[in-house]
Amino acid sequence: MLRQITLIKFKQDVTAEEIRDLGEGFKKLDDVVPGINRFEFGPDLKLETSTLDYALVIDFASVDDWKAYREHADHIAFAKTALPLIEQVQRVQYVV
Secondary structure, eight states: OEEEEEEEEEOTTOOHHHHHHHHHHHHHHTTSOTTEEEEEEEEOOOOSTTOOSEEEEEEESSHHHHHHHHHOHHHHHHHHHHGGGEEEEEEEEEEO
């Protein structure tokens, strides 16, 4: 199984409503690829001062399922709407 962790820092002027809408968009992506085993996400709790704003954890059955997700038209369309809100994004993938 492959796990991807994504950490996001939003631009300073992003509103709470825009972040909620982003979460709704992530919910819709959960069913895009049958090989997604787990899709969790949410805003940072701000328990520390040096954290980013939002996290996603997605488990895929295989690297091929991860590639299918990355190339899926719904994922690409959603990313285009989300990118204007994002200042920085970091990703890591590893085998679990």
